[in-house]
Amino acid sequence: MSNKWLVGVDIGGTTIKIAFVSETGELIKKWEIPTNTSDNGVFITKEIADSIDTEVKQLQETKDKLLAIGLGAPGFIEMETGFIYEAVNIGWKNYHLKEDLETITQLPVMIDNDANVAALGEMWKGAGDGAKDLLCVTLGTGVGGGVISNGQIIHGENGMGGEIGHITSIVEGGAPCNCGRTGCIETIASATGIMRIAQEGLLHHPESRLQAIAIREGVLTAKDVFEAALIGDVYAEQIVEKVTFHLGLVIAGIANTINPKVIVIGGGVSKAGEQLLKPLRTHFNRFTLKRVSEAADFRIATLGNDAGVIGAAWLAKEYARAL
């Protein structure tokens, strides 16, 4: 092991998180720049490179200190070539991100999907704790997934590995999903899905405190639901039960396939913590083989917003090692 730094980059729709990370995964310095989506994101790559240069100088180091760059980006990515088919939030389409960033920085660059990179971060330094077989489920606006098996991200044939948010959980009569189909687990267990379920039944539950909140705030959040359930609101409890039932069923199907050691739950909804995990485990256990549920440990993600840059740094490390 050298004494060099890895660069982790996590590109989001509004900000780009960048960090220098040691080869053992310690954060040395992290910072953010805004995502410049003007002209379909044509300035972004150069701005990342410039920002890295500036920070290296500020820390009184030279570029020789940097080993490689790992980068997580949203959208459909071909990992081998670092080619972005499409990243809607950024504006990129058919863009050779890896090639461009390598040319500008003169460093090796390795790219993966943001959900995968977050899973790698949790595997390396977060709740995954080094587990070689790990499922990472992100419950945010949507439901994202990263699947690690034999220590490697599962990308699949065309980069769709881990698209677990679109596993069907309600076969008939499910809610419409952004993907164009219905009943995907994303329509149920995302923050958006939980809000929708809460809103839909609200008129039939005048006894629930959620009705007063909805009137007062104009909108219900997943957080409102979990808070109400925590103090015994029956309607809110029913929603939590429904959400964890379907999520447990879907995760059980994945676990019967990949037999993970650790299942990391992240994203905004995961802030509910044990209130979410307890019923989730119960439903999960019902739908898995005993040896599978015995092996699988549910944990809340621990890295929060740092998962992306740390996972990206891991990518950089593995890539540099293979060169």
Add this chain to the structure above:
Amino acid sequence: MSNKWLVGVDIGGTTIKIAFVSETGELIKKWEIPTNTSDNGVFITKEIADSIDTEVKQLQETKDKLLAIGLGAPGFIEMETGFIYEAVNIGWKNYHLKEDLETITQLPVMIDNDANVAALGEMWKGAGDGAKDLLCVTLGTGVGGGVISNGQIIHGENGMGGEIGHITSIVEGGAPCNCGRTGCIETIASATGIMRIAQEGLLHHPESRLQAIAIREGVLTAKDVFEAALIGDVYAEQIVEKVTFHLGLVIAGIANTINPKVIVIGGGVSKAGEQLLKPLRTHFNRFTLKRVSEAADFRIATLGNDAGVIGAAWLAKEYARAL
């Protein structure tokens, strides 16, 4: 590449298939010996070794010709150590198979679960056609699975990877499964499951030719169902529809997770060929993301009973290469 032979061994409850295979996967010689289950299978390992010796001599070669032994066995196996936790049909329990066979034969031995080994065989020389991301589904007495991702079998944390027969497909009111739960896909899409479904509804379908067959033969088989459906028997068509609906749903969930290039369907039920694949594709497509279904090609297994020995030979090759 040397000019040596690989030995593939496929242990079943009644016979043990053994083959010499070239390093490019061509069968040089294959034969069978009965599985000697007396005294909890204590003689089996020695009998395999002796049989290999005898065949080598018969082919006028010496043992130097053999590179390594790969072996597929039923039951729960720890792949790293080649330790069999339990193989009910054989009688083994807590048995160091790899260690024993290596001591007797003085050859390197690599062991894996029989369903996984069959998947490797189809990947190498069968319907998988070298695909690095492959799902192999065996529809026989039960429903077995082998999942290959990044060219590697997914074993998972305690060897339960690919136990897809026990993914729940009917959440409430499903039939009892051998695993102690209900509604597993094995209760629906195995030969046994198809028979059960056919029998259950038989009294309500006097118009179906399946009733006459059941009376004449005393029992219905999955083959009867597919044959009747082929000539337009409405009840039989409904059964095929139900079976492929649930199988399509379960395989879609797996495909949204691992994004396979090839989905190989094997086992006795797969003899129905396109009659099975056509409705299966339709249901599968309904429950997957478009990019996932576009990438996935359904194929009937082509190696039949040879899949095990050829996959075991592949294991031997990879293992010998890594030594």
